[in-house]
Amino acid sequence: MKAGNKFVFCMIVAFTVGCTSLPRKSPSNWIGYTERGKASFYAMKYQFRKTASGERFNQLSKTAAHKRLPFGSKVKVTNVKNGKSVIVKINDRGPFVKGRIIDLSRSAFSNIGNTASGVINVRIEVIE
Numbered sequence: 001m002k003a004g005n006k007f008v009f010c011m012i013v014a015f016t017v018g019c020t021s022l023p024r025k026s027p028s029n030w031i032g033y034t035e036r037g038k039a040s041f042y043a044m045k046y047q048f049r050k051t052a053s054g055e056r057f058n059q060l061s062k063t064a065a066h067k068r069l070p071f072g073s074k075v076k077v078t079n080v081k082n083g084k085s086v087i088v089k090i091n092d093r094g095p096f097v098k099g100r101i102i103d104l105s106r107s108a109f110s111n112i113g114n115t116a117s118g119v120i121n122v123r124i125e126v127i128e
Helices: 003-018 106-112
Strands: 034-041 063-065 074-079 085-092 100-104 120-126
Touching (some): 074 100
Antiparallel strands (some): 074 085
8 A cells, every 4th residue: 555545544544433432321221220319409480491401391290300311211219218209201401509419390399308398318210
């Protein structure tokens, strides 16, 4: 192979390798994933604002925000103190407060805890 052809070949290989990435986890790869931490709920000022997924936020829906789980994932959120649980759909990103793992709609939070507490300890499990 001539020097010019080797150079072109090396450039093509370098460009191709530089454009590849590792595959992301698909939603089904997350099934069974669990995490423990603190949950909070959205303030009323977020009602009807667009979420990171493009949906309008609704306090009456069973939805939640998580930093990494794919949009559309169904997550079982269990209050570790009283054992109550609720199933939510991930449609937003967050929470952005240190120590919190999930932000719930007010409706979802009130199914498993008292909103007066503001923050509760939970276990989350991806079920779908």
